[in-house]
Amino acid sequence: MPEGDSVHQAARRLHTALADRTLTRFDLRVPRFATADLTGRTVLDVTPRGKHLLMRVEGGLTLHSHLRMDGAWKVYAPGERWHGGPSHEIRAIVGTAGPTAVGYRLPVLELLRTAEESTVVGHLGPDLLGPDWEPGRALTNLLADPGRPLIEALLDQRNLAGIGNVFAAEICFVLRATPWLPVGELPRPERAVTVAKKLLEANRDRPVRTTTGRPNQRLYVYGRAPRPCLRCGTSVRRANRTDSGNGSRERPTYWCPTCQMSPTTLTTPSNPTDPTRPTTPTKHQTPPTPS
Incomplete structure (x- = not known):
């Protein structure tokens, strides 16, 4: 991807x-x-x-x-x-x-x-891998709409450029925040910018993307549902959310319900023991995200 x-x-x-x-x-x-x-x-x-x-x-x-x-x-x-x-x-x-x-x-x-x-x-925010990288401006952009879900703020290329669906899910995991946590409620929000920069730079020259540093387990949560979380063993969950840049396409979002314990805006599945059952975000609708 x-x-x-x-x-x-x-x-x-x-x-x-x-x-x-x-x-x-x-x-x-x-x-x-x-x-x-x-x-x-x-x-x-x-x-x-x-x-x-x-x-x-x-x-x-x-x-x-x-x-x-x-x-x-x-x-x-x-x-x-x-x-x-x-x-x-x-x-x-x-x-x-x-x-x-x-x-x-x-x-x-x-x-x-x-x-x-x-x-x-011209609409793009600071490029995480570019010569124009400005962490202060990227943080200001992220926090401009404090009620916006963290994952949507990360994916909005007007805030900072280069993050896609895989990195967005992994950044949320490293921050121990659910993807739907309002970005303004994120403790130490500057860490979002630091982690994003670190993960993308670490993969700049790698032929195979990894965020864990483990050769046989490349990603923490993305694509891992319903396998166990690498940190705690809880089954990783998946939710389908509508791509805010293309309302006709759903994108998967992955998270660990134990490690990422921040407040969530997800409805509870009728069968909560089934970690593969998708859940659906219920609020924080956002404007289209330019690519």
């Missing part, structure tokens, strides 16, 4: 493969930009910004993409067989005399002027 760490790794792979090379093929398979042709121009750099990728090309142009849930950029050597998915899932081909980058299932793909990049990333 692409989050700040994996987006930074993708940017590094693309930059290594394409920077300072002349384009020999440029094919965007989206209607709006299907006729765009940048062959003959040089790729200047590939820069991550939160969960966005900015590929800057000679002539003041930027290819902007966002991976969301399923998107991926793959880099292939000359003659190497493409294996990122079926051909109908290809959205972009950026080729050079050497490596070729192929974008699969990219839900966001657009060509814009480099001078206008702020129109697509």
Whole structure:
């Protein structure tokens, strides 16, 4: 699942493969930009910004993409067989005399002027893995709406950029706070910023994401229901919540009901002994979360 760490790794792979090379093929398979042709121009750099990728090309142009849930950029050597998915899932081909980058299932793909990049990333808060990181501003942003559930505040890219569903659940666990605790009630809220920075930085260069430091148990709670909590042995629980950035999609949230003992806004399941039964948040509705 692409989050700040994996987006930074993708940017590094693309930059290594394409920077300072002349384009020999440029094919965007989206209607709006299907006729765009940048062959003959040089790729200047590939820069991550939160969960966005900015590929800057000679002539003041930027290819902007966002991976969301399923998107991926793959880099292939000359003659190497493409294996990122079926051909109908290809959205972009950026080729050079050497490596070729192929974008699969990219839900966001657009060509814009480099001078206008702020129109697509200007709303983002401080980037946890970027040179603009400002912990004080990130904390101020998080606490701007003290009644908002902690997990929603963490996922809102306007507050701090780079956290996705996996890291949000893991950060809540490390803080010993339920995901639905109002962020203003979090003891020592500055720890949320510190923990988020530590976890993303620790995974910046790792091929396999981990938050526990244990080789065979990579995550504390995400994806672990109904297995036992690594800290206390209680069955990890899962709740489906509506993605505030896409009301048609539900996202899973995981937590330990013993370790994360802060107040919760969850209804009680009719069968509380069944740790796999989803529960549903009952309040703290939030506005859409920009990605």
